[in-house]
Amino acid sequence: MKEAILQHLSSLPPPLSVFLISTLPIFELRGGIPVGINVYHLPWWETFIFALLGNLFPVPFILYFLRLFHRVPIVKRYLERTKRRGELVEKYEALGLSLFVAIPLPVTGAWTGAALAFLFNIRFPLAMLAITGGVFMAGIIVTVLSLMGVWGAVIAGCALFILLLSWFFRKNLRGAIPILLIFLACTHAPPKEVRIGRIEFEGNKSIPDKELVRIMRSKPGSVYDEWVLRSDIKRIIEYYRSKGFFDARIIERRGKFDERSKKVNFTFVLVEGIRRRIGKVRIEGGLFDEREIKEKIPVKEGEFYDAGKIGLSEYMISELHAEKGYINAEVSLDMEERGIMVDITYRIKEGKPVYVRDVRIEGLSRIKKETAMRDIEVKKGSLFLPSLAYHSQEKLYGRGAFADVHFTLEDLTGDSVTVVFHVKEAKPGWAAFGVGYETPDRLLGSFETGYLNLFGGLQRVLFNLSLSYAFRGEHRLEGGIRYEEPFFLGTGFSFGCGITGKLEKEEEYALRIFSLDSEISRKIGNWNFSGIVKISQAKLDTILEAPSDTFLRTNTIEFQGLRDARDDPIYPSSGYYLFLSGSQAGGWLGGVNHFYRLIFDAGVYKKISSVAVLALRGKTGFTFPMMDPEKITVDSRFELGGIGSIRGYDPGTIGEPDPRGKKSGIELLLFNLELRFEFMRWVLVFFVDTGGLWMDPQDISLNDFKLGTGIAVGWRTPLGPIRIDFGKKLTDVEPGDRGKFYLSFGHPF
Numbered sequence: 001m002k003e004a005i006l007q008h009l010s011s012l013p014p015p016l017s018v019f020l021i022s023t024l025p026i027f028e029l030r031g032g033i034p035v036g037i038n039v040y041h042l043p044w045w046e047t048f049i050f051a052l053l054g055n056l057f058p059v060p061f062i063l064y065f066l067r068l069f070h071r072v073p074i075v076k077r078y079l080e081r082t083k084r085r086g087e088l089v090e091k092y093e094a095l096g097l098s099l100f101v102a103i104p105l106p107v108t109g110a111w112t113g114a115a116l117a118f119l120f121n122i123r124f125p126l127a128m129l130a131i132t133g134g135v136f137m138a139g140i141i142v143t144v145l146s147l148m149g150v151w152g153a154v155i156a157g158c159a160l161f162i163l164l165l166s167w168f169f170r171k172n173l174r175g176a177i178p179i180l181l182i183f184l185a186c187t188h189a190p191p192k193e194v195r196i197g198r199i200e201f202e203g204n205k206s207i208p209d210k211e212l213v214r215i216m217r218s219k220p221g222s223v224y225d226e227w228v229l230r231s232d233i234k235r236i237i238e239y240y241r242s243k244g245f246f247d248a249r250i251i252e253r254r255g256k257f258d259e260r261s262k263k264v265n266f267t268f269v270l271v272e273g274i275r276r277r278i279g280k281v282r283i284e285g286g287l288f289d290e291r292e293i294k295e296k297i298p299v300k301e302g303e304f305y306d307a308g309k310i311g312l313s314e315y316m317i318s319e320l321h322a323e324k325g326y327i328n329a330e331v332s333l334d335m336e337e338r339g340i341m342v343d344i345t346y347r348i349k350e351g352k353p354v355y356v357r358d359v360r361i362e363g364l365s366r367i368k369k370e371t372a373m374r375d376i377e378v379k380k381g382s383l384f385l386p387s388l389a390y391h392s393q394e395k396l397y398g399r400g401a402f403a404d405v406h407f408t409l410e411d412l413t414g415d416s417v418t419v420v421f422h423v424k425e426a427k428p429g430w431a432a433f434g435v436g437y438e439t440p441d442r443l444l445g446s447f448e449t450g451y452l453n454l455f456g457g458l459q460r461v462l463f464n465l466s467l468s469y470a471f472r473g474e475h476r477l478e479g480g481i482r483y484e485e486p487f488f489l490g491t492g493f494s495f496g497c498g499i500t501g502k503l504e505k506e507e508e509y510a511l512r513i514f515s516l517d518s519e520i521s522r523k524i525g526n527w528n529f530s531g532i533v534k535i536s537q538a539k540l541d542t543i544l545e546a547p548s549d550t551f552l553r554t555n556t557i558e559f560q561g562l563r564d565a566r567d568d569p570i571y572p573s574s575g576y577y578l579f580l581s582g583s584q585a586g587g588w589l590g591g592v593n594h595f596y597r598l599i600f601d602a603g604v605y606k607k608i609s610s611v612a613v614l615a616l617r618g619k620t621g622f623t624f625p626m627m628d629p630e631k632i633t634v635d636s637r638f639e640l641g642g643i644g645s646i647r648g649y650d651p652g653t654i655g656e657p658d659p660r661g662k663k664s665g666i667e668l669l670l671f672n673l674e675l676r677f678e679f680m681r682w683v684l685v686f687f688v689d690t691g692g693l694w695m696d697p698q699d700i701s702l703n704d705f706k707l708g709t710g711i712a713v714g715w716r717t718p719l720g721p722i723r724i725d726f727g728k729k730l731t732d733v734e735p736g737d738r739g740k741f742y743l744s745f746g747h748p749f
Contacts, residue, residue: 014040015050022054028109029055037146062114086116094130101134194224197263203270244305247273276305279341286348325353325383357416363423371457428453434745442470460484474506493522508661509542530560538635555591558583572605573613594626613676617749621668637664643742646689647727648708655693665693683714683721707731720746
């Protein structure tokens with residue numbers, strides 16, 4: 001049984017296994033730490049951190065859900081049994097709770113401590129602080145016992161054996177099983193195979209240890225293999241030579257075996273020698289002037305020799321000629337050592353220019369050929385330029401109607417070639433569902449469907465519907481239908497029009513909004529520009545005024561620009577996006593509102609490690625009213641709060657009071673920061689949100705900024721992560737405010 005459990009855990013990364021074991025009741029960190037140290041042989045500090053985080057992870061959920069379900073019979077019986085163990089907590093409150101959790105036994109951990117905190121009405125922040133302190137102390141005790149090896153196992157085994165006998169005499173054998181598993185984990189013998197411990201270097205003045213270990217296949221903690229280690233020595237020498245150390249060598253290898261841990265610590269003694277530099281760089285042949293090529297390639301005279309830059313320069317010279325139509329250009333490389341200098345000569349044979357004999361597209365069934373050919377920029381009879389072929393491929397794929405797009409070159413003979421684009425059509429019809437939950441009692445739902453090739457010309461029709469329903473009777477319903485024409489009147493412009501409707505009903509008001517819009521857009525370079533004309537009608541009924549049949553109309557013209565330079569729009573790890581908007585409402589357009597508005601929205605993504613991404617977002621909206629700002633209707637104002645803006649706040653609770661009895665504004669500042677970690681298919685996010693709304697730009701002040709923070713856990717899917725966010729206010733905190741949970745699909749930005 002022990003081997004089966006260990007085999008199952010071994011399928012996960014060791015730190016994640018420790019984290020998951022520590023989240024489980026009974027086991028908690030007193031099960032996770034022995035497994036991490038004695039089974040996976042992780043460093044004690046890494047085991048301690050992951051076990052501590054895993055043990056604390058369920059606590060806020062337990063505290064919150066006990067408040068909701070404490071009257072359910074099965075939960076009520078559990079709480080009654082738990083209360084009998086809480087004499088220490090009842091007497092000393094928070095201090096007693098911390099001491100109770102610090103005792104490393106299976107019935108005194110964070111799970112039971114959270115239940116006792118609820119039973120004895122210890123406030124959430126104080127309960128979290130006390131439980132964290134107790135878990136920290138328990139972690140120290142269990143870590144010390146685990147590091148003591150056999151003696152630690154004896155001490156832990158005696159305590160667990162006494163508790164096991166207690167359970168046995170109470171005829172509760174099921175409770176003894178988890179304890180037996182923990183005991184087996186504590187006493188699990190280290191594996192027989194010898195592993196690699198530390199890897200250190202001496203004599204490496206130019207390249208740090210970390211970089212050298214990175215290129216090795218042998219890693220600290222991996223199984224010792226002499227053949228792999230010998231090949232790693234060759235890899236290190238080759239790496240040094242690629243950086244210009246032609247005389248580098250390893251003159252000594254020392255290994256020290258640790259009998260207790262069954263690990264070998266290695267030290268490699270290096271002699272780097274003199275590092276060569278680039279001497280003269282010559283360009284012979286080709287279409288370009290020597291000076292022009294030298295300016296574009298990364299190899300520079302006088303710099304240190306770098307084989308990677310030299311090879312990249314060779315490729316770039318070939319690409320420069322290919323973009324002139326000489327795709328058969330050949331580039332050869334000669335190097336000559338001259339003392340500590342290395343002279344490099346690139347010899348180019350450009351050959352003949354290659355023209356496009358024919359352009360074909362294969363794989364079409366429902367989409368018209370003439371429609372697909374509109375996106376192909378490679379033309380018959382012109383010079384073949386690879387950049388145009390790749391750009392055409394991107395445009396076809398960007399239509400969303402193809403599951404795969406790639407091109408090949410056929411019949412490349414002499415000075416001509418046939419370019420063939422191979423496509424695989426996606427299913428034209430699609431539907432998507434989404435559900436979510438926002439505490440304390442709001443249920444979210446969405447439905448989208450569409451058809452991406454209505455008349456065989458990539459025309460689209462889209463329908464969406466979303467619902468936000470609160471069990472106390474408040475709800476929001478929003479939906480719309482839209483038609484899009486990709487090649488408007490046979491031009492490079494696209495056209496779209498749509499109708500949307502929104503109903504927002506709460507106890508104090510009812511808001512109805514109906515909108516009709518038309519849009520013309522075109523992609524220019526990496527930007528997508530749009531012009532939008534929108535007519536919106538809104539009616540607001542409040543308990544303070546008699547219901548009205550009059551809809552107030554707002555006419556708007558807007559110009560937008562969007563550039564998306566993210567590496568992946570669903571899981572971005574690098575790049576950025578920019579959105580710019582300028583609009584006018586009213587004036588010569590008519591309608592009740594008259595103002596000018598500028599909106600700027602940008603996101604930046606930076607990969608800071610192999611598993612971590614830093615995501616930053618900033619959004620501003622500035623309104624220049626040509627009327628009394630207070631008379632601008634609520635449907636033309638900004639609103640903050642919730643999953644897409646500042647988590648921890650309800651929607652409509654930031655800004656200035658409006659006729660609905662909620663809050664909004666016409667001047668917007670919003671900033672979001674997320675630190676996203678991905679382990680296997682899990683997503684862990686730490687976030688901070690801040691911003692505010694005002695009715696006058698002169699009122700903007702840092703003192704009015706609202707601040708929220710929290711943590712999110714998600715599961716990676718091909719369409720985006722399914723996330724559970726917990727957000728907590730750091731400003732405007734009210735008594736009893738324990739934060740809010742959000743169940744959502746996809747990253748908020």
